[in-house]
Amino acid sequence: MAVMYPKSVSDIATTIKHIWHMGHSSHLTVAARGHGHSLQGQSQTHGGIVIKMESLKVPEMQIHVGNSSPYVDVSGGELWINILHETLKYGLAPRSWTDYLHLTVGGTLSNAGVSGQAFKHGPQISNVQQLEIVTGTGEVVNCSEKQNEELFQSVLGGLGQFGIITRARILLEPAPSMVKWIRVLYSDFTEFTRDQERLISEENAFDYIEGFVIINRTGLLNNWRSSFNPQDPVQASHFKSDGKTLFCLELAKYFNFQQINIVNQVGHQELILKCNVSIN
Ligand SMILES: Cc1cc2nc3c(=O)[nH]c(=O)nc-3n(C[C@H](O)[C@H](O)[C@H](O)COP(=O)(O)OP(=O)(O)OC[C@H]3O[C@@H](n4cnc5c(N)ncnc54)[C@H](O)[C@@H]3O)c2cc1C
Missing domain, CATH: 3.30.465.10 (Uridine Diphospho-n-acetylenolpyruvylglucosamine Reductase; domain 3)
Structure with a gap:
């Protein structure tokens, strides 16, 4: 019915208090709306008042x-x-x-x-x-x-x-001043989850660990080429994944400028081997 753009907390409080005093019979409902990115209309309300929190x-x-x-x-x-x-x-x-x-x-x-x-x-x-x-x-x-x-x-x-x-x-x-960012691609789900579980239980291994599934049908695969070192197109060309479901571990290690040499010693290749990547 209406969208409210609150400028103060009391704008919200007054509105809700008023609706509360109207009682159940009014059937008037309220929903807060953030950026509206939830997928099932959670920040909407039928015939009610949407409170646009960004204002x-x-x-x-x-x-x-x-x-x-x-x-x-x-x-x-x-x-x-x-x-x-x-x-x-x-x-x-x-x-x-x-x-x-x-x-x-x-x-x-x-x-x-x-x-x-x-x-x-x-x-x-x-x-x-x-x-x-x-x-x-x-x-x-x-x-x-x-x-x-x-x-x-x-x-x-x-x-x-x-x-x-x-x-x-x-x-x-x-905030970290530098980050080493690594993606590891898998075709085998068991290997993927085993490595993910091992890495999250290891102390100080990484600062960021996320796993996800990629279904290779949207043309997004080209994006996965960026997981490989651009200086190594040969490795990327061995990666055959057309029509496959893939699994990806995304990892990040935070460090500061003084630690750059240490972090680079644990290079990209070594980390990939450590994680038992499967690229076939
Ligand atoms: C591209 C994309 C990537 C995403 N990635 C992630 C991710 O990595 N991890 C993750 O956890 N989620 C992720 N999400 C999901 C996201 O966290 C939720 O959809 C979230 O609710 C969206 O926030 P919003 O500000 O758009 O809230 P809205 O969709 O506007 O609102 C969501 C819910 O919160 C309520 N609400 C909003 N503001 C308030 C408030 N101030 N007080 C009380 N209730 C309120 C609403 O009524 C509604 O029920 C992603 C969504 C998108 C679109």
């Missing part, structure tokens, strides 16, 4: 550079890509990510937020210290593991059903 620009992003655990306070409608750009100015970055960063804080914290850092830090919902929520009765409530814990745990991964996230405190870590 909520408060609080302004505030980065706290503590010695032990730095964090950033952000609006629930903030995009993760903006958080990355701002925190990098302080040499910091959130600890856990999604692959794609044009998603909102409220949108991914309502799900889980899973990517290649989750094996180490847990999903994004495990890296939040505090939330501000507008509840279903229109109250504005702070919550954390120590304060209103039930609300905190319900909202995280709560699919937008337990309140609207208007502010989140996200944990940060020093």
Whole structure:
């Protein structure tokens, strides 16, 4: 019925309080909308009010550079890509990510937020210290593991059903200055999962580990050629995969400039062998 562009938390709270007072008989429903990227209409509501969280620009992003655990306070409608750009100015970055960063804080914290850092830090919902929520009765409530814990745990991964996230405190870590990025392709599922399980259980092996399935029918294969060293077209030409389902491990090792020689000693080839890649 309507789309609301809130400028303040109280815009949201007043609206929800009003609907709460109208009672069940009004049948009026509300949905928060982040960047609208969920696939089944989760950020829509039939005949109701959609609250477009990206227009909520408060609080302004505030980065706290503590010695032990730095964090950033952000609006629930903030995009993760903006958080990355701002925190990098302080040499910091959130600890856990999604692959794609044009998603909102409220949108991914309502799900889980899973990517290649989750094996180490847990999903994004495990890296939040505090939330501000507008509840279903229109109250504005702070919550954390120590304060209103039930609300905190319900909202995280709560699919937008337990309140609207208007502010989140996200944990940060020093951003790596350099990254070694490796893709390993497999045709055998058992080998792929065995290697993935081994790598995630090894201490300090990699900082990012993600596995995925590629169905070679969309012409995306050319993209996989980039997994090979461009100086080695011979190796790429041996990779025959037409019509096959492939499995890919994507790995990253963070390091700083002083460690460049050490990281290069564990070269691309060696890592591929270590991971028992199957390229036939
Ligand atoms: C290209 C692409 C890549 C992706 N990659 C990953 C990935 O690597 N890992 C991963 O985990 N997910 C991934 N996703 C899925 C994504 O995390 C979810 O679809 C997420 O919900 C989208 O965020 P959004 O900001 O678009 O939220 P929306 O789709 O707008 O909303 C999602 C849900 O959250 C609720 N919601 C939104 N904002 C709030 C708020 N402030 N308070 C309370 N509830 C709210 C909505 O009502 C809805 O139920 C990807 C999606 C896309 C499109």
